[in-house]
Amino acid sequence: MTFDSLRPDLRHIGETAFTEVLSILLSLPATVRESPEQCDFPSARDCLTSSVLLAGHRLSGSVHLQLPVPFVAHAVSLLTGLHQDSPEAYNLKEDTSGEIANMVAGRVAAQLATYGYPCTLSTPSVTLGPEIPAENQSGMDHGKTNLFCDGHWLSIELICRYATS
Amino acid sequence: MTPKILSIDDSKTIRLLLARLFRPFACEWQEAANGEEGLAAATREKPDLIILDHNMPVMDGVTMLRKLRDDPALKRTPVLMLTAEAGPENLALVARLGVRDYVTKPFREEELLAKVGRIIPLIPRANPHP
Numbered sequence: 001m002t003f004d005s006l007r008p009d010l011r012h013i014g015e016t017a018f019t020e021v022l023s024i025l026l027s028l029p030a031t032v033r034e035s036p037e038q039c040d041f042p043s044a045r046d047c048l049t050s051s052v053l054l055a056g057h058r059l060s061g062s063v064h065l066q067l068p069v070p071f072v073a074h075a076v077s078l079l080t081g082l083h084q085d086s087p088e089a090y091n092l093k094e095d096t097s098g099e100i101a102n103m104v105a106g107r108v109a110a111q112l113a114t115y116g117y118p119c120t121l122s123t124p125s126v127t128l129g130p131e132i133p134a135e136n137q138s139g140m141d142h143g144k145t146n147l148f149c150d151g152h153w154l155s156i157e158l159i160c161r162y163a164t165s
Numbered sequence: 166m167t168p169k170i171l172s173i174d175d176s177k178t179i180r181l182l183l184a185r186l187f188r189p190f191a192c193e194w195q196e197a198a199n200g201e202e203g204l205a206a207a208t209r210e211k212p213d214l215i216i217l218d219h220n221m222p223v224m225d226g227v228t229m230l231r232k233l234r235d236d237p238a239l240k241r242t243p244v245l246m247l248t249a250e251a252g253p254e255n256l257a258l259v260a261r262l263g264v265r266d267y268v269t270k271p272f273r274e275e276e277l278l279a280k281v282g283r284i285i286p287l288i289p290r291a292n293p294h295p
Contacts, residue, residue: 025271080181096178102220103270106249113252121250123175123222 008115010143010158014063017107018156021100022149026078030149047130048072048093050101054109054160056119061140061160063105065097066130071152072097098124108158117162168285169193171212173203173229174247175221179270183216186274190287200224204232207239214285219248219259230262243284247272 019030046069054061072093077084079096101124109119144157170192172183180196187194195210197203200217201224207215215233219226226246234240243265248255251269259267266280281287 021271024273076178079178081185082181092178092181095176099176099178099270102176102249106251106270109255110251110253113254118252118254120255121220123220 006115007141007162008112008117008160010141010160011145012143013108013111014104014143014156014158015145015147017104017111018065018145018147018154020107021103022147025100025103026075026150028150030147030154033146033148046070048097048126048128049130050097050124050126052101052105052124053122054105054112054119055122056112056117058163059112059117059119059160060163061119061158063101063108064157064159065101065104066155066157067097067100068152068154069093071150071154072100074150075100094126098126101126104156112160117160167191167193168213169195169210170214170216170281170285171195171197171203171206171210172216173197173200173206173221173226174216174218175199175223176218179218179247186277187281187287189289191290192285192287200226200229200232203229207233207242208236211238212242214281215242215244216281217244217246217264219246219250219255227258227262230264234263245280245284 015032022028022030048067048069050065052063073084073089076082076089076092076096082089105121109121112119140159140161142159147154172180174180175198184194195206197206199221217226230244246259246264246267247270248259248267249270265284268277268280
């Protein structure tokens with residue numbers, strides 16, 4: 001068996017983790033779709049990008065979720081009972097977005113461990129806008145999935161580098 | 166006597182979710198946003214149960230748990246850990262730390278309530294909207 005045949009399917013891992021979290025945490029079903037046009041995605045000011053770093057002996061990487069602000073506002077309301085238009089709910093949008101990313105990354109890490117790539121998580125970081133933080137991505141494996149959930153387009157992207165040993 | 170529950174999590178969303186989940190039950194609810202604040206609250210309040218997040222800034226759950234176990238007055242306090250890291254290595258670590266139980270995030274509310282109910286009595290409030 002070659003090293004390459006042991007590589008995790010990052011697209012499948014991300015898709016599974018994200019749909020499970022949406023179902024258990026928010027009771028929201030999500031379907032995987034290829035977005036027909038990039039303009040279906042929210043504009044920069046309407047999108048939160050939440051990122052969690054993965055670190056292990058054999059793997060380093062990151063998990064990035066892109067969540068429209070109206071989706072996150074609804075999530076805050078579902079989780080806390082606050083009215084989604086209230087100032088208090090508005091102030092929780094980064095926190096909720098980060099927590100969703102934390103849970104998704106946890107499930108990603110559990111799946112990577114089954115492939116022989118155990119890793120730990122950083123605390124999440126959240127930014128406004130759809131851009132994933134730039135990094136040297138040469139030699140890295142990618143997996144991205146677009147989901148349609150609660151009337152919104154969401155996405156998850158996994159970026160991983162494996163140690164050669 | 167009404168049990169005291171101390172919830173320690175850096176996410177205000179999770180703290181609100183948990184407070185809402187336990188509101189129908191007769192318990193005294195307290196919160197802290199990290200392990201450092203949690204230790205101070207535990208020392209002051211002597212809770213009957215600590216619901217402790219694993220991954221937090223300032224002081225994480227594992228560090229806080231070790232300090233709790235070093236304190237003779239607090240070392241027997243039952244701890245239920247919440248963790249998003251559901252891999253076998255992390256869960257084995259959590260088990261070795263002597264927590265009473267753990268729940269992985271995201272959790273089903275009935276699962277968390279069942280596990281808490283095995284540690285402290287959860288009795289519905291006479292008035293569910295205090």
